[in-house]
Amino acid sequence: MSYQFDPSVIVKFFPLFLKGVWLTVEISFISILVGLVFGIAGAVARTSPVKILRFLGAAYVEIFRNTPLLIQIFIVYFGLPELGLKLSPYASGLTALILYVGAYNVEVIRAGLEAVPRGQKEAAMSLGLNGVQTFLHIILPQTVRISLPALGNNWVALVKNSSLVSVIGMEELTFITYDLNALTFRSFELFGTATVLYLVLIFLLINIQTFVEKRFAYKT
Amino acid sequence: MSKTEVMIEVRDIYKHFGKVKALDGVSADIHRAEVVVIIGPSGSGKSTFLRCLNHLERIDRGSIVIDGIHLTDSRTNVYKVREEAGMVFQHFNLFSHLTVLENITIAQIKVRKRTREEAERIGRELLERVGIRDKENNYPYQLSGGQQQRVAIARALAMQPKIMLFDEPTSALDPEMIGEVLDVMKQLAKEGMTMVVVSHEMGFAAEVADRVIFMADGKIVESGSPRGLFDNPKEERTRTFLSKVLK
Amino acid sequence: MFDTKVIADNFPYLLSGVKFTVALACLVILIGTFLGVILGLMQVSRSRLARYPANLIVEITRDTPLIMQMFFIFFGLPALGIKLGTFPSAAIAMSLFAAGNAAEIVRGAIDSLPLGQFDAAKSLGMNYVQMMVHIILPQALRRMIPPMMGLFTTLIKDTSLAAIIGAFELTRAAQEIIERTYRSLEIYLVAAALYFLICYPLSYYTRKVEQRRVAGV
Numbered sequence: 258m259s260y261q262f263d264p265s266v267i268v269k270f271f272p273l274f275l276k277g278v279w280l281t282v283e284i285s286f287i288s289i290l291v292g293l294v295f296g297i298a299g300a301v302a303r304t305s306p307v308k309i310l311r312f313l314g315a316a317y318v319e320i321f322r323n324t325p326l327l328i329q330i331f332i333v334y335f336g337l338p339e340l341g342l343k344l345s346p347y348a349s350g351l352t353a354l355i356l357y358v359g360a361y362n363v364e365v366i367r368a369g370l371e372a373v374p375r376g377q378k379e380a381a382m383s384l385g386l387n388g389v390q391t392f393l394h395i396i397l398p399q400t401v402r403i404s405l406p407a408l409g410n411n412w413v414a415l416v417k418n419s420s421l422v423s424v425i426g427m428e429e430l431t432f433i434t435y436d437l438n439a440l441t442f443r444s445f446e447l448f449g450t451a452t453v454l455y456l457v458l459i460f461l462l463i464n465i466q467t468f469v470e471k472r473f474a475y476k477t
Numbered sequence: 478m479s480k481t482e483v484m485i486e487v488r489d490i491y492k493h494f495g496k497v498k499a500l501d502g503v504s505a506d507i508h509r510a511e512v513v514v515i516i517g518p519s520g521s522g523k524s525t526f527l528r529c530l531n532h533l534e535r536i537d538r539g540s541i542v543i544d545g546i547h548l549t550d551s552r553t554n555v556y557k558v559r560e561e562a563g564m565v566f567q568h569f570n571l572f573s574h575l576t577v578l579e580n581i582t583i584a585q586i587k588v589r590k591r592t593r594e595e596a597e598r599i600g601r602e603l604l605e606r607v608g609i610r611d612k613e614n615n616y617p618y619q620l621s622g623g624q625q626q627r628v629a630i631a632r633a634l635a636m637q638p639k640i641m642l643f644d645e646p647t648s649a650l651d652p653e654m655i656g657e658v659l660d661v662m663k664q665l666a667k668e669g670m671t672m673v674v675v676s677h678e679m680g681f682a683a684e685v686a687d688r689v690i691f692m693a694d695g696k697i698v699e700s701g702s703p704r705g706l707f708d709n710p711k712e713e714r715t716r717t718f719l720s721k722v723l724k
Numbered sequence: 725m726f727d728t729k730v731i732a733d734n735f736p737y738l739l740s741g742v743k744f745t746v747a748l749a750c751l752v753i754l755i756g757t758f759l760g761v762i763l764g765l766m767q768v769s770r771s772r773l774a775r776y777p778a779n780l781i782v783e784i785t786r787d788t789p790l791i792m793q794m795f796f797i798f799f800g801l802p803a804l805g806i807k808l809g810t811f812p813s814a815a816i817a818m819s820l821f822a823a824g825n826a827a828e829i830v831r832g833a834i835d836s837l838p839l840g841q842f843d844a845a846k847s848l849g850m851n852y853v854q855m856m857v858h859i860i861l862p863q864a865l866r867r868m869i870p871p872m873m874g875l876f877t878t879l880i881k882d883t884s885l886a887a888i889i890g891a892f893e894l895t896r897a898a899q900e901i902i903e904r905t906y907r908s909l910e911i912y913l914v915a916a917a918l919y920f921l922i923c924y925p926l927s928y929y930t931r932k933v934e935q936r937r938v939a940g941v
Contacts, residue, residue: 323877323923324916325884327895332916335902336909413787420789424888431792444799452788452796459787531847560849570840574862583858584848629844636848 266443267450277433278454284347284429285416288354292415293408295355296362297397303367314363321360326418329353334425350422358415365411369404370396402473409466413459420455430454482509484640484671485530490539492525492695499525500536501695507640510669514682514703517692518718523675526692527642530673531562544639560588563633567645569625571617571632577604578613581632589636596635603631607661623654630661641665643674679723683707691715727907731914734901738911741897742918748815748893749880755819756879757872760826765856767831778827785824791885793817798889814886822879829871833864873930877923884919894918 267274302314321329334349344352373396381391401408423432434451438444485507492500499522507513515523528534529541532548532555541548546558572580581603582596591599604610607627609620617625626646633641643662647655659681666672666685676682682689683703690700691712699712707723710716766778785793797820798813808816837860845855887895898915902908 319924319927320920323881323927324919325881325895327884327887328898328912328916328919331898332909332912336912339907339909417787417789420791421885423791431789431795434792435795438795438799442799442803444796444803448792448796448800451792452784455788455792456784533843533846556849556851559847562847564843564847566840566843566847568838568840570838570844572841572844572859572863574866584845584850587854587858588849632848 263443263446266437266441266446270437270447271450273433273437274430274450274454277428277430277451278458280427280429281416281419281458284351284354284422284427285412285419287351288358288415288419289412291351291355292358292362292411293401295359296366296408297400299359299363300366300370300400303363304370318360318363321357326353326357327421327424329357330421330425346422346425346427349425350419350427354415354419354422357418358411361411361414362408365404365407366400368407369400372403373399405466405470405473409463409470412466413462416458416462417455483507484509484511484544485673486540486542487526487530488540488542490526490529490536490541492522492529492534492536498695500529503539503692503695503697505690505697505700507671507673509671511687512666512672512685513674513688513690514686515673515675515690515692516677516679516682516718516722517698520694521692522695523692524644525695527564527644527673527675530640530642531559531564533564556588560636561639562642563636563638563640564642564644565626565629565633565646567648569617569622569629569649571625571629573617576614576616577609577620577628580617580628581635584632585635599635600631603634604628606634606664607631608657621654622650623657626650626654626658627661630658630665634665640671640673643672643676645675645677647676647678677722679707691718693718727910730901730905730907731910734905734911735914737901738894738897738915738918741892741894741915742922744811744891744893745880745883745895745919746922748811748818748883748886748891749876751815752818752822752879752883753876755815756822757826759819759823761830763823763827764830764834767827768834770852781820782824782827782831785821786828790817790821790882791888793821794885794889810886810889810891813889814883814891818879818882818886821882822875825875825878826872829868829875830864832871833867834860836867837863870930870934873926873933877926877930880923880926881919 299314299317302310303318305311305314330350330353333344333353334346337344337349377395377399378391381395386395419429420431423429423435426432428436430451434447438447441447483506485505487503487505487507490500490503491498501522503522503526515526517523525534529536529548530543536549539549543558544561546553548555548558572583575583578597578600581600582593585591585596585599586593601610601613604613607630609624609627612620612624612628617628620628630646646662647658650658655678659678662672662674662681663685674681674686686703688700689703689706691698691706691710691714693714699706699710699715706715707719710719763778763782766774767782769775769778794814794817797817798808798810801808801813841859841863842855845859850859883893884895886893887899890896894915898911901911905911
């Protein structure tokens with residue numbers, strides 16, 4: 258049986274593809290931002306003098322990095338309702354993605370924290386800044402700058418991982434493609450297009466990362 | 478020990494890296510058993526010149542003939558030429574996954590096709606000559622800088638090259654280790670090895686060099702006997718450089 | 725309310741899924757590493773004929789989601805007349821994915837070596853093959869091990885995606901149990917715990933290897 262390549266399918270459904278791309282971008286963007294907060298919180302916990310915080314931070318990281326994202330999504334979407342917490346596909350998907358990328362961010366930010374020269378804290382303290390001010394205005398900005406390259410890698414991974422929320426019905430790019438394929442069976446054209454779109458997205462993201470790095474990042 | 482036979486003949490070589498002209502028309506003759514020291518400011522092209530001699534860099538224009546072999550001829554077996562020219566690097570470049578003895582034998586066995594016994598025999602003799610026979614089973618990271626460089630010299634000598642090229646061999650060493658490496662190089666010179674040395678060690682040049690070449694901006698500015706060049710530099714540029722270096 | 729009986733009853737079935745998870749992971753790791761080394765070497769080659777195709781394959785497999793690649797293989801190949809089951813489709817897609825990522829690790833390790841090593845090998849008269857086999861690759865190998873181990877852990881987790889195209893492994897086993905019993909939380913938690921039991925020792929060991937390597941050099 259020979260396959261008839263039919264590019265008109267791509268043209269016909271391109272608006273739908275773009276809808277999917279938009280949702281992918283949206284959930285990735287939100288997850289990156291909120292995931293950063295989780296990463297910072299987790300890193301602070303892991304480097305805290307309080308033993309129980311250190312343990313909780315480590316547990317968070319190890320649990321979410323050593324179990325599949327797919328299972329995490331299922332637990333949030335299918336499992337939590339058993340405890341009375343029923344989240345929409347959108348909220349479930351976001352929650353799972355944020356927790357997942359947050360765990361990877363913790364390790365990156367922790368390394369960044371440790372790379373900030375000790376003298377920075379001492380200088381800030383000697384100027385009269387208290388602990389919170391020192392952290393927010395002096396330590397944290399430098400930490401993020403140092404961590405930018407590795408954080409960028411996490412972000413690229415996140416965009417790829419966002420494809421998994423399609424399994425709970427979120428209509429991002431992968432879901433759209435799968436759906437269209439079930440409708441038309443033009444697998445090559447559809448998955449080929451989706452592949453190109455992801456490549457473009459990732460390419461753009463990498464370039465943004467490089468741009469941000471050049472402007473903000475520096476190496477100690 | 479005839480000093481008139483030309484081992485290396487360099488004619489009008491040009492080399493650029495992107496927009497930068499590293500070598501801007503350089504010609505030189507280096508004779509058998511001659512020790513030539515090349516001095517000059519950074520960016521003068523002296524390292525590039527050296528690296529062109531064993532084809533680590535390819536020249537854009539001109540010709541280099543080593544012991545009768547044209548480097549730029551496409552039929553030339555570059556690997557054969559490299560066997561005849563030994564190189565010692567500023568940062569030693571010892572192979573970190575091999576012991577000292579293995580560093581010295583690996584090229585002998587794989588390139589010169591010697592047997593392991595013969596390679597090790599030659600290797601041990603050379604380690605003896607450079608004064609670190611007892612370290613043959615150590616790994617490079619266990620040795621001091623000076624020791625590593627001496628191993629590097631032995632490694633290059635093990636191939637029994639016709640010429641030895643030194644690219645700032647002591648620049649990365651702590652001061653107290655420079656002497657031991659220079660001693661090995663002086664001994665080598667005494668034994669009649671043809672040597673081209675890029676270095677800042679003026680004392681070494683004055684003591685051992687037959688000729689000193691001063692390069693700047695990719696060109697040879699001046700060349701002559703050490704005493705001649707150091708005491709009576711003819712060119713303004715040479716004078717400026719020397720005044721800064723020979724305080 | 726937490727139903728431990730359903731866990732006890734269905735645990736054996738979950739374990740039968742684990743067998744396939746491990747099998748798939750091992751298969752993919754072996755093929756992927758082998759192909760990845762070849763691709764990685766092609767990427768650092770001087771010949772454009774080798775570099776361009778290798779770079780293309782690596783870019784595509786690394787910069788697109790694995791699930792997309794699985795769909796492509798699972799739905800696309802039948803269109804060409806090649807009919808594969810779910811497990812082989814997953815295996816092929818994951819092997820390509822693994823190869824692309826492994827290639828990047830190989831390339832990174834080789835590129836991280838000081839240029840001086842290449843210079844020294846060349847200056848001693850070694851040709852390209854001798855240089856790579858005796859000097860470059862042995863040193864690159866040490867640098868490859870921690871990231872490769874990280875890749876293995878990732879691949880074990882990614883076998884869960886095979887469930888989406890219907891292949892039988894741990895996640896699929898969990899889904900089947902849930903279809904019968906509706907106890908999503910319990911079963912998925914146990915499945916997560918099983919993945920954790922496999923992956924955590926690997927991550928832990930990877931960290932130890934990394935620390936030892938840093939200390940030794």
